[in-house]
Amino acid sequence: MCGTLSERNGGGCAETASWKCRPFFQWRGGNKREMMIRIGEIAYANSAPIFAALRRMGLADPYEFIPGEPAELNRMLYAGEIDLAPCSSFEYGLHPANYFLIPDLSISSDHEVESVLLISRLPIEDLHGKMILLSPASASSNALIRILLEKRYQAGCAYRFPEEGPHRSGFEADARIMIGNPALKVYLGKNRSRPGYVYDLSLLWRDFTGLPFVFALWIIRREAVLREKEEIARLVQSLYRARGFAESHFHEMAGEFEKALEIPAEDLVRYWESISFDLNEEKIKSLKSYFDYAEELGLIPKSPPLVFFIGA
Known part of the structure; x- marks a missing residue:
């Protein structure tokens, strides 16, 4: 496990602190309660604004963040090593009975995604x-x-x-x-x-x-909801707040992250502005089409219904 000095002391990020006071690609340290919710964190630029906003707003302290590439987070979520994450849409298609979806959250693109x-x-x-x-x-x-x-x-x-x-x-x-x-x-x-x-x-x-594409969904293990429904409901509200905060601070975030990501700030801003973090009706239609095609090709057993977490 690793973390900043503030994390190791159990502290949080001040509102004026750097976006990188807890690097988005590291594990979170700090004092943990016995059943802390474990959140998988994609170590890519596409999800950096949401996690950075959680930390900047002081909303990350109750949770443990575990980094990984999308396929690794898929495996950890299925194995119960994490409780929720922005995971590959395909993972939900493979194991829908294990999961709930967080409403109105995704990592999607209406046109070019570039990554x-x-x-x-x-x-x-x-x-x-x-x-x-x-x-x-x-x-x-x-x-x-x-x-x-x-x-x-x-x-x-x-x-x-x-x-x-x-x-x-x-x-x-x-x-x-x-x-x-x-x-x-x-x-x-x-x-x-x-x-x-x-x-x-x-x-x-x-x-x-003629539809956008949904690369990742925010997926919750059903077991975690049974165990921590109220805490997960609070987390979902925090994610909505973080999304809104992130979308109004792309320029500031890009200046902080351009060195770590080795991508110019102006390119990061344009990239983040090309990504959609919601899950509207058009994206739901796209998901269903994607799953239907995956079923036709034998990539998943059956095109699943989309079952959303209630309580957010």
């Missing part, structure tokens, strides 16, 4: 029968590219994950999925050293369906 990319040697129309390298970090994006290639382009591609360890074959795929901060940096530099063909998956989905 979920297909990088290809060939135009996407020419990928029929080719090998696609999936991302070990993202379940939603892996399912999304399969839906797009099979349903929109009828590409009949093969899919695999990258090999790891010293005995890797060195095999290179024809195209690969890249997500998160590395993808955002590639996108921002596309006019200088563009690696082949670069496609934004959110924009491809918009062109295909």
Whole structure:
């Protein structure tokens, strides 16, 4: 476990403190009650404003924050190692009976998202029968590219994950999925050293369906609701407050985070402004379409109903 001096002493962030008084990519220290709610924290720029706002507003103290990539948080949520998190939408599709969704919260994009990319040697129309390298970090994006290639382009591609360890074959795929901060940096530099063909998956989905894409949902384990319903209801209200605060402080946050993220402040502001943190009717319609396609391709057992947490 690690934390700042303020955290180790059980203190909080003063209203005038830096956004980074508790770095969004570290675990939270401090005094814990026996059944502290454990919140998974995506270590990417896309969710940084919400977590930064929680800390800046002094709303983070009752909780433990556990960082990880999306696929890792999916695993931890399913295993009961965390209680709630902004997890891959696909994780809800796989295990809906285990979870509730927080109403009106997501990480979505209406058009380009810039941080979920297909990088290809060939135009996407020419990928029929080719090998696609999936991302070990993202379940939603892996399912999304399969839906797009099979349903929109009828590409009949093969899919695999990258090999790891010293005995890797060195095999290179024809195209690969890249997500998160590395993808955002590639996108921002596309006019200088563009690696082949670069496609934004959110924009491809918009062109295909006419809908936004929901990459992550705020998902709660049902067991946690049974154990801590009142505390979770308070947390949900804190998340709504943090969202509103974050959306009005992007410029200030970007100045604090640009060095840690190695992304210019003006690019961070534009990136955050391109992300939607709500979950409106259009996004719910998109989710249902996504799950329907995933069921058709055998990626999930059944397109699930969306069951929301009541008490927020």
